[in-house]
Amino acid sequence: MTRRDVVTLPAPQVSGAGTVIAYGHFGRPLLVFPSEQGRAWDFENNGMLDAVRGLVDGGRVKIYCVDSHDSSSWSNESVPLEERARQHVAYEGWILEQVLPFIDADSGGSVQEVMTFGASLGAFHALTFALRRADRFPLALCLSGSYDPSLWNGWGERGDLAYFTNPTDFVPHLSGDHLSWLRSRLSILLVVGQGMWEDTTGSLPSTYRMANLLKEKGIRCELDVWGHDVPHDWPSWRAQLAYHLPRFC
Numbered sequence: 001m002t003r004r005d006v007v008t009l010p011a012p013q014v015s016g017a018g019t020v021i022a023y024g025h026f027g028r029p030l031l032v033f034p035s036e037q038g039r040a041w042d043f044e045n046n047g048m049l050d051a052v053r054g055l056v057d058g059g060r061v062k063i064y065c066v067d068s069h070d071s072s073s074w075s076n077e078s079v080p081l082e083e084r085a086r087q088h089v090a091y092e093g094w095i096l097e098q099v100l101p102f103i104d105a106d107s108g109g110s111v112q113e114v115m116t117f118g119a120s121l122g123a124f125h126a127l128t129f130a131l132r133r134a135d136r137f138p139l140a141l142c143l144s145g146s147y148d149p150s151l152w153n154g155w156g157e158r159g160d161l162a163y164f165t166n167p168t169d170f171v172p173h174l175s176g177d178h179l180s181w182l183r184s185r186l187s188i189l190l191v192v193g194q195g196m197w198e199d200t201t202g203s204l205p206s207t208y209r210m211a212n213l214l215k216e217k218g219i220r221c222e223l224d225v226w227g228h229d230v231p232h233d234w235p236s237w238r239a240q241l242a243y244h245l246p247r248f249c
Contacts, residue, residue: 002049002056005106006040009098013090017067020099022106023049024062028249029103031095031137032065033118033125037075040065051238052245061249064103064114066095070121074149080156081149085165095129100136112136115248119143119237120203124167127188127210131167134186139248143191143240144198144232146206168206171213179217187220191240193230201232 003025011018019040034042043049043065055061070076073087104111116126116137123145130140148168150158163169174182192198192207199205207223214221224244230236 002053007102009094009102011094011098014069014094015072017069017091017094019067020102021065022062023065024056024059026059027056027061029107029112029114030061030063030245030249031099031103031114031116031126031129032063033116033122033129034065034068035119036068036121037070038068038122040067046234047238048234048241051242055245055249061245062107064099066099068121068125069094074121074124074152077153081154081162082156082159084149084154085159085161088165089161092129092132096133096136113138115139115141117141117143117241118145119234120145120201120232123147124149127190128165128167130186130188131171131182132164134182138185139187139189141189141191141241141244141248142207143237144193144201144203144207145190145210146202147210148206151202167210168213171210171217171219174217174219179219183218183220187222188214189222189224189244191224191226191244193226193232193236194228195226195231195236197232198230203232 005022007020008018021040032043069091073084116129118126123142126140126142130137149166190207190211192204211223
């Protein structure tokens with residue numbers, strides 16, 4: 001039976017977040033962000049764990065699923081984009097200050113390099129965390145993502161926070177030593193289908209655009225486009241994760 005541990009980590013500034021579910025006993029850590037406004041148990045409830053259970057039980061990967069904070073950040077259309085970004089930064093603080101130390105402690109106390117993963121809005125988080133903190137997240141696996149929050153019914157003035165949490169904004173301006181370091185450090189996998197809802201959600205054009213931006217900057221990026229029979233939905237993401245994850249653990 002797959003080992004499953006559920007913990008609640010303090011998240012005083014992050015409403016709706018707090019739960020972390022760890023699956024497995026050993027292996028490379030994978031941090032899973034849920035889809036929009038999702039919870040930590042969505043990964044298991046939607047069959048994603050079953051899709052890669054052999055890797056988990058075989059000690060190749062250990063999976064950590066977290067709650068989202070989207071209802072107060074990117075999904076909160078009642079506040080301007082800059083406030084949504086501020087809420088995202090609070091969520092980032094919870095991940096870095098609570099979740100990562102838990103992963104490290106759960107891995108014998110050593111500092112871990114952690115893969116990120118997500119589908120739909122979770123893919124945005126997987127990519128953004130990797131780009132902003134490649135020191136801890138050197139690999140991001142992103143399925144059916146949309147990577148420009150300014151297009152999510154964004155309004156109001158856009159300040160520094162909205163800029164630096166939007167990879168479509170800041171990636172084109174990466175330069176100098178930091179860009180050189182990202183080129184040597186970071187790898188990104190972008191996966192998208194061409195079926196139902198991949199276009200209407202914006203995932204298909206956004207994935208193509210992000211792949212081009214990363215490649216223009218020389219950041220390692222693999223683009224994998226699936227067929228017209230592959231929709232923006234859980235069965236697609238199960239198949240895509242099962243196909244790709246064995247290469248990285």
